Amino acid sequence: MPRVRELEVFRLVLPYGARSESLLVKLTDHGGMTGWGEAVSPEPKAWSRLEESLAALLIGVDWEHPDAVPSGDRAVDMACWDLWTRMRGVPLAHAIGGTRTSVMATVRLAPDPSVESLVARVNQQVCAGYGHVTLDIRPGWDVEPVRAVRQAYPALTLAVDGGNAYTDRGQLVALDSYGLEVIERPFPLGDVHAHAALQDEVTASVAVEVRSTAELDDYLTLRAAKVLLLRPTAFPSLSEARRAHDRAAAAGWDIQCAGGQGAGLARAATVAVASLPGCTLPCDVTQPPKQNQIVTPLVGANAGVVAVPLTQPGLGHTIDETRLARLAKESFHA
Incomplete structure (x- = not known):
């Protein structure tokens, strides 16, 4: 049973x-075992809340x-999972029900100054x-670049991400003729009816991002x-992300994991x-x-494949604390 004897928080x-x-x-327990967690782009009051209540x-x-x-904090939840699984000598992937030894990856390409350079x-x-x-x-950068990439690579599995930027589905419907696998995040968050209308009109799968x-x-x-x-770090806990996975999989949906930001x-x-x-689509861990x-x-990814750490317990990675000390702008210890 874990019992934390000291904690440190770094910004x-x-x-x-x-x-x-x-x-x-x-987090460090009384036996010296450590667990690490990270919150990417934390809420403005996250630092003060942790400083006041975490100890x-x-x-x-x-x-x-x-x-x-x-805790209600993503970094704390992840650190607890990392510590708990390290104490048991099991990889985090196995502890939450993972079954794969590796996963395919997608690479994400931002809009380019020209179609030629994008290709x-x-x-x-x-x-x-x-x-x-x-x-x-984005509106104004959609049909032409997709057409050019599809003409250059007729067999390439291709998805697009609208970044929640569209308000009209006309251009998105036009993209459907280019054999897209997925149209990600076409409309603003919460506009369920717009997503439903688009899914009725296109053969590509519409992908939505949620936080609960x-x-x-x-x-x-x-x-x-x-x-x-599915962006695990957008959920309040890994268990909540797992529940979202279970519900989507039970409904027959495909699932794509994403989360390329942060320190690793x-x-x-x-x-x-x-x-x-249930995570049947290539994951996105390519940025920054x-x-x-x-x-x-x-x-x-290496050659489009991401290894799942299965020979080390917990998250399966060690921290370069020297580099961490150089990047930390603030820290506290209790």
Whole structure:
């Protein structure tokens, strides 16, 4: 039974790409075992809440399972899972019900200055071993780039991500003629009826991203999609993410895991969830640059395949604490 004797919290501003922020939590039990968790782009008050309440919540308190720790914080939940599974000597992927030893990956490509340069970037990724490509699209950058990529690669498995930016489904319906596998996040969050109308008109599967099982139930009721874009770190706990997986899989939906941001721990949790049996589509752990990561081994794809750590307990990665100390802008210890 874990009993935390000390904890540390770090605020990181990652120096590459969009300079995203992460909160890292380190828990150490009385036997010296550690568990780590990460919250990517945390809520504005997350730091002060952890500083004020985390010690009283965890230090010296016995708990039998991560679900018994009512923290309401994603980083704390992940750290509890990591500690709990390390103490038992089992990989996190197995502990939550994962069955895969590796998962296929998609590579995500942002809008490009020109269609020609986009096709060249797709070529680079295909040559690197990716058989699945996701193109970020926006109104005004959609039909032409998709047409060009499809003409250059007739057999490539292709998805698009609308970034919740569309209000009209006309252009999205036009894309359906290019043999897309998935149209991700076409409309603003919560517009269930717009997603349902689009799914009725296209043969591609519409993918929706939710942050709770209650939101998912709204889409399931109206059959407003066929794919759940499951971002584990967007849920309050890994158990809640698992419940969303179970509901979507029971409804016959495909599931794609996503979570490429952060310092590596959140990516590792994404890979663990992607090993669940219902996660049938390639996962997305490709952004931002790998230099952001402070974990060993790095989390990412090799020739379009991501390994699921099964020889090490917990998340399956170690922390480069020297690099962590360089990136940490604030920290506290209790």
